[in-house]
Amino acid sequence: MKKASILMILGSLCLLGLFQFPLWNIMLGAPQYPEPLGMNIHITGIQGVSEFDLQNIDGLNHYIGMKTIPKADEMWEFNIFPIVIIAMVLLGALLGILGFFGKIDYRFFLGWFLLMSILGIMGMYDFNLWLTDYGSNLDPHAIIKVVNEDGTPMSYKPPLFGYKKLLNFDVSSMPATGAWLMFIGMLLTVIAFFVGRKSKNSVSSEKKHKLVTP
Amino acid sequence: MKKYTFHLFAILGMALFLSSCGDQNGKASSNSGLSSNNAEKVYVAPGEHDExxxxxxxxxxxxxxxxxxxxxxxxxxxxxxxxxxxxxxxxxxxxxxxxxxxxxxxxxxxxxxxxxxxxxxxxxxxxxxxxxxxxxxxxxxxxxxxxxxxxxxxxxxxxxxxxxxxxxxxxxxxxxxxxxxxxxxxxxxxxxxxxxxxxxxxxxxxxxxxxxxxxxxxxxxxxxxxxxxxxxxxxxxxxxxxxxxxxxxxxxxxxxxxxxxxxxxxxxxxxxxxxxxxxxxxxxxxxxxxxxxxxxxxxxxxxxxxxxxxxxxxxxxxxxxxxxxxxxxxxxxxxxxxxxxxxxxxxxxxxxxxxxxxxxxxxxxxxxxxxxxxxxxxxxxxxxxxxxxxxxxxxxxxxxxxxxxxxxxxxxxxxxxxxxxxxxxxxxxxxxxxxxxxxxxxxxxxxxxxxxxxxxxxxxxxxxxxxxxxxxxxxxxxxxxxxxxxxxxxxxxxxxxxxxxxxxxxxxxxxxxxSKKIYKLSENKHPFAATGPADSKVVREGNEVHIYMSMIRSHFTPDNIEGIKVGDKVYFHVTNQEQDFDVPHGFAMIGANNSELLIMPGQTKSLVWEPKKAGVWPFYCTDFCSALHQEMQGYIRVSPAGSNTELSWSLGE
CATH class of the missing domain: 2.130.10.10 (YVTN repeat-like/Quinoprotein amine dehydrogenase)
Structure with missing residues (x-):
């Protein structure tokens, strides 16, 4: 159980990587942009991959009437996400410590994982809502208005995950370093759960054994 | 008939050429081998860079x-x-x-x-x-x-x-x-x-x-x-x-x-x-x-x-x-x-x-x-x-x-x-x-x-x-x-x-x-720079008029200017707001007795124009900067000397 608890602590600490590394990355390449423009989505705000990328993305987007990329203080998410992450790190570490001293059961580790997964899915859902709004809530006076075959306005929503062709742009959207660290951390907590369960089983079988032998 | 003869000669010529090739015992073919080798030596494929x-x-x-x-x-x-x-x-x-x-x-x-x-x-x-x-x-x-x-x-x-x-x-x-x-x-x-x-x-x-x-x-x-x-x-x-x-x-x-x-x-x-x-x-x-x-x-x-x-x-x-x-x-x-x-x-x-x-x-x-x-x-x-x-x-x-x-x-x-x-x-x-x-x-x-x-x-x-x-x-x-x-x-x-x-x-x-890609606007210390559209203005000092103009795909700020008079000396101080590689804008004024300006991202350049005739005169961007390049234009109203048209400037009004 001690080993499991250490894994649990390490796993939850991995989330701290989100304060250093981006959670998500969206790249926009086009014939005119052999070096693609890109944005890194951090839990604290959106940054350009290169110094002037956000400005240049906004500059292009004004043709199709998209809103400018929100600043950190323009979205509540960027205030809430860091708090949620810190809370989950503290909770995970606390569970690990309690587990280490035998105060709680390994099943709490799985509980943390499930809670984190639910929060993650909620975050993705919210992110998707924003992408949809960003890509389809367009200025009616936009310079270039592209419509689908059925006459509805084309959406410029970037993909939530993966690749999409938007007019002349190749858009890819992928988890970034911070997210990969988070996934590793979450995986560690699942391992912690199994390691904890295994050690519990072996301890109880040892106990049974001891009971039998005298 | 004439055409036919020509073809005949051409075929004869080809035959001669081919036979002469054969006569040289492959010398010609080794020559052509060399020259194609040389072609490769200088060929830099599309998109590739020189050494x-x-x-x-x-x-x-x-x-x-x-x-x-x-x-x-x-x-x-x-x-x-x-x-x-x-x-x-x-x-x-x-x-x-x-x-x-x-x-x-x-x-x-x-x-x-x-x-x-x-x-x-x-x-x-x-x-x-x-x-x-x-x-x-x-x-x-x-x-x-x-x-x-x-x-x-x-x-x-x-x-x-x-x-x-x-x-x-x-x-x-x-x-x-x-x-x-x-x-x-x-x-x-x-x-x-x-x-x-x-x-x-x-x-x-x-x-x-x-x-x-x-x-x-x-x-x-x-x-x-x-x-x-x-x-x-x-x-x-x-x-x-x-x-x-x-x-x-x-x-x-x-x-x-x-x-x-x-x-x-x-x-x-x-x-x-x-x-x-x-x-x-x-x-x-x-x-x-x-x-x-x-x-x-x-x-x-x-x-x-x-x-x-x-x-x-x-x-x-x-x-x-x-x-x-x-x-x-x-x-x-x-x-x-x-x-x-x-x-x-x-x-x-x-x-x-x-x-x-x-x-x-x-x-x-x-x-x-x-x-x-x-x-x-x-x-x-x-x-x-x-x-x-x-x-x-x-x-x-x-x-x-x-x-x-x-x-x-x-x-x-x-x-x-x-x-x-x-x-x-x-x-x-x-x-x-x-x-x-x-x-x-x-x-x-x-x-x-x-x-x-x-x-x-x-x-x-x-x-x-x-x-x-x-x-x-x-x-x-x-x-x-x-x-x-x-x-x-x-x-x-x-x-x-x-x-x-x-x-x-x-x-x-x-x-x-x-090799530098852009000039940073934040480092632009030109005394007449308009580093943002909000800095755009027109200032008259006697018969000198200074226009602090900014440009970005695909408009000038300001693009309508009135109150210029014949006999004025007009300075266009034009700043390119772009911060993207290879997005210059040009600036050309009808009747200017000098040249155009080609302005790199983040750069400011100034051109003097001395209007000689009353009227409404256009200026435009000379570099095909974007799909809306042809729309990148503006007008200056020039009133006769001594008239009292108020100095004003605007964009999108």
């Missing part, structure tokens, strides 16, 4: 052109000494001071010898220097912005030709005079030239931090013609070598009168010693007038300062600093091999090359073995300093470059060829014709301690039939030889702009990574 940059002087274009090697593709023309309406250089308020001289505004020059800055004798790719020959000037060009940053006029000089070569650590960029003149200038009979005119050799220091130039001292030499020069390197670092002709000191019909002496001189100048002498307070300050023009990258503006004096050195007062090395037949180029031992005199009226030995020269000086003197300057004995002679069999050697592998390559103007020979043994290894009458040649790094000996570029003076004809006036022609093998091989021809006198090449990897 080298080549900076070709523009000669009478006054500018510097940037090419790729081996493709021969031209990338840019950098305006240096000539007005350039394409970008507004020399027309914009910011760059007019760049062309200021003690003679006033001189919008043209004859640009000759580019040389790239060096550290420890190797190309370092910080700056490139080039000389203006006609109104003596030296320019320094940034190799991160590829723009001219500084121009220094050279006083007491005329025909600034033995320039602009840098010493091993870019301590100095050196400028020598081709025409000797009265120093200081005065009204005197021309035929009293002999003994009265002098030639100046100018040492311009280069600040290692920002490259800023300062004319440290001028050596006042006898009144010969100082034709070309090169620094010593390695062991001869600290010396500078200048060729002379017209040691006869003729002042008329030089063609004949300056070709009488069997030998002229190479002047060897120990500049380290003179530097010491100057540091100890030596030299005479002489009144002079020369302009020093500096362009500031942050204000995007040049300033011109008129300097009033120059430190002159009489070489006879500083013994042990200048010697003459007799060199046959009016030598043109003087080139120093990468080791610094051999000083090559290219006697342009001769068949042979004369090679002097630096070690022998030092020994002869120490032994004081002189063969008389000229105007107090000791002449060394020809035999004492001679290292060897290249008996080339060609005629009219002009310039020599080196490949770093013990070979030298010399151009022969009269016999129209490049001759490859071995340093030390002086044997001719190979010779290849040029088309036609080659002047300079260039190997990347070929005048440094570390040449990149893969290609030789020959710059030919005569083009004739090399390309499709374009009337009487033709571009000059360059040719690339592959020298990676034992012999030279002509692999490509390409036309060059202006008249390249010399060129400088450098591996692309040394420059490309630090």
């Amino acid at each position: 080298f940059y080549a900076f070709m002087s523009g000669g009478y274009s006054g500018n510097l052109t940037v090419y790729g090697l081996p493709s021969g593709r031209m990338f840019k023309e950098i305006p240096v000494f000539s007005q350039f309406p394409t970008s507004g250089y020399g027309y914009s308020e910011e760059t007019k001071p760049m062309l200021n001289t003690s003679f006033g505004f001189v919008p043209w020059d004859d640009a000759h010898h580019p040389d790239i800055s060096q550290t420890n004798g190797e190309l370092d790719g910080r700056w490139i220097f080039i000389n203006g020959n006609n109104t003596p000037r030296i320019a320094r060009i940034s190799l991160s912005t590829f723009e001219t940053e500084e121009i220094m006029e050279v006083p007491n000089s005329a025909g600034n030709h033995s320039s602009s070569f840098v010493t091993e650590n870019t301590e100095y960029v050196v400028a020598g005079t081709r025409f000797s003149v009265p120093i200081p200038q005065r009204d005197m009979p021309i035929n009293e030239y002999k003994g009265n005119f002098r030639g100046s050799l100018s040492f311009i220091s280069v600040d290692p931090e920002d490259g800023h130039m300062d004319l440290k001292f001028q050596i006042l030499m006898p009144g010969f013609n100082y034709d070309l020069s090169h620094p010593g390197r390695g062991k001869s670092h600290g010396w500078f070598f200048f060729t002379t002709y017209n040691t006869e000191e003729a002042n008329s019909l030089l063609e004949v009168n300056a070709s009488q002496n069997d030998k002229d001189f190479i002047a060897a100048v120990n500049w380290k010693k003179i530097e010491e002498y100057v540091a100890n307070g030596g030299g005479t300050m002489m009144p002079a007038e020369y302009a020093h023009n500096v362009y500031d990258e942050e204000t995007h503006t040049a300033t011109s300062t008129l300097k009033k004096e120059v430190l002159t050195i009489d070489p006879t007062k500083v013994p042990g600093t200048v010697y003459f090395l007799p060199t046959p037949k009016s030598p043109h180029g003087v080139d120093v091999d990468p080791s610094g031992e051999y000083i090559i005199g290219n006697g342009k009226l001769s068949a042979d090359l004369t090679i002097h030995s630096f070690d022998k020269m030092v020994a002869a000086i120490e032994a004081k073995k002189f063969d008389g003197e000229a105007y107090g300057i000791p002449i060394l004995k020809f035999e004492d300093v001679l290292a060897g002679t290249v008996k080339s069999g060609g005629l009219g050697p002009l310039h020599t470059e080196f490949d770093g592998e013990g070979n030298a390559y010399t151009t022969f103007f009269i016999s129209s060829e490049v001759v490859m020979w071995k340093l030390g043994t002086w044997e001719v290894v190979d010779r290849k014709p040029t088309y036609y009458s080659v002047g300079h040649l260039m190997i990347p790094g070929g005048n440094s301690r570390k040449p990149f000996g893969k290609y030789v570029v020959a710059m030919n003076k005569i083009t004739k039939d090399r390309y499709l004809p374009t009337g009487p006036e033709l571009e000059h022609s360059a040719q690339i030889y592959d020298i990676s093998g034992d012999k030279m091989e002509l692999i490509y021809d390409f036309p060059t702009h202006g008249e390249p006198h010399y060129a400088a090449g450098i591996p692309a990897e040394l420059l490309a990574p630090k």
Whole structure:
């Protein structure tokens, strides 16, 4: 159980990587942009991959009437996400410590994982809502208005995950370093759960054994 | 029927051609194999980059052109000494001071010898220097912005030709005079030239931090013609070598009168010693007038300062600093091999090359073995300093470059060829014709301690039939030889702009990574910049109107301006708000008596317009910047002089 608890602590600490590394990355390449423009989505705000990328993305987007990329203080998410992450790190570490001293059961580790997964899915859902709004809530006076075959306005929503062709742009959207660290951390907590369960089983079988032998 | 006969002849011709191919037993096929191999050598596939940059002087274009090697593709023309309406250089308020001289505004020059800055004798790719020959000037060009940053006029000089070569650590960029003149200038009979005119050799220091130039001292030499020069390197670092002709000191019909002496001189100048002498307070300050023009990258503006004096050195007062090395037949180029031992005199009226030995020269000086003197300057004995002679069999050697592998390559103007020979043994290894009458040649790094000996570029003076004809006036022609093998091989021809006198090449990897992409708006310190649309405004001061205008895809702010009157002097100060690579905007005003402006991202440029007629006059963006480029336009309402139309400006109202 001690080993499991250490894994649990390490796993939850991995989330701290989100304060250093981006959670998500969206790249926009086009014939005119052999070096693609890109944005890194951090839990604290959106940054350009290169110094002037956000400005240049906004500059292009004004043709199709998209809103400018929100600043950190323009979205509540960027205030809430860091708090949620810190809370989950503290909770995970606390569970690990309690587990280490035998105060709680390994099943709490799985509980943390499930809670984190639910929060993650909620975050993705919210992110998707924003992408949809960003890509389809367009200025009616936009310079270039592209419509689908059925006459509805084309959406410029970037993909939530993966690749999409938007007019002349190749858009890819992928988890970034911070997210990969988070996934590793979450995986560690699942391992912690199994390691904890295994050690519990072996301890109880040892106990049974001891009971039998005298 | 006629057509039919023609076809018949064509078939017969083909048959003949094919049979002749067969007769040569595969010789023709091996030839075609070679040429396709050469095609591959110069072929740079679409999207691929060249291996080298080549900076070709523009000669009478006054500018510097940037090419790729081996493709021969031209990338840019950098305006240096000539007005350039394409970008507004020399027309914009910011760059007019760049062309200021003690003679006033001189919008043209004859640009000759580019040389790239060096550290420890190797190309370092910080700056490139080039000389203006006609109104003596030296320019320094940034190799991160590829723009001219500084121009220094050279006083007491005329025909600034033995320039602009840098010493091993870019301590100095050196400028020598081709025409000797009265120093200081005065009204005197021309035929009293002999003994009265002098030639100046100018040492311009280069600040290692920002490259800023300062004319440290001028050596006042006898009144010969100082034709070309090169620094010593390695062991001869600290010396500078200048060729002379017209040691006869003729002042008329030089063609004949300056070709009488069997030998002229190479002047060897120990500049380290003179530097010491100057540091100890030596030299005479002489009144002079020369302009020093500096362009500031942050204000995007040049300033011109008129300097009033120059430190002159009489070489006879500083013994042990200048010697003459007799060199046959009016030598043109003087080139120093990468080791610094051999000083090559290219006697342009001769068949042979004369090679002097630096070690022998030092020994002869120490032994004081002189063969008389000229105007107090000791002449060394020809035999004492001679290292060897290249008996080339060609005629009219002009310039020599080196490949770093013990070979030298010399151009022969009269016999129209490049001759490859071995340093030390002086044997001719190979010779290849040029088309036609080659002047300079260039190997990347070929005048440094570390040449990149893969290609030789020959710059030919005569083009004739090399390309499709374009009337009487033709571009000059360059040719690339592959020298990676034992012999030279002509692999490509390409036309060059202006008249390249010399060129400088450098591996692309040394420059490309630090080539600037944009100017940062946040670093723009132009006093009239509108770094955001909110800064846009129109200010009247008497009859001067300053328009602080910003531009971004795809509009100007403001784009409607009223209240301008006939007789006003209108300054457009236009700032490009873009911060994206390769998104310039242009600015053109109907009836402007100057040029357009081509403004790079983050840059501010100013154009003056003096409206002469009442009306509503448009301006527009000249660079197809975006899909909405054609919409990027504006109007200015010009009212008659004395009317009281209110000054107003707007966008989108």
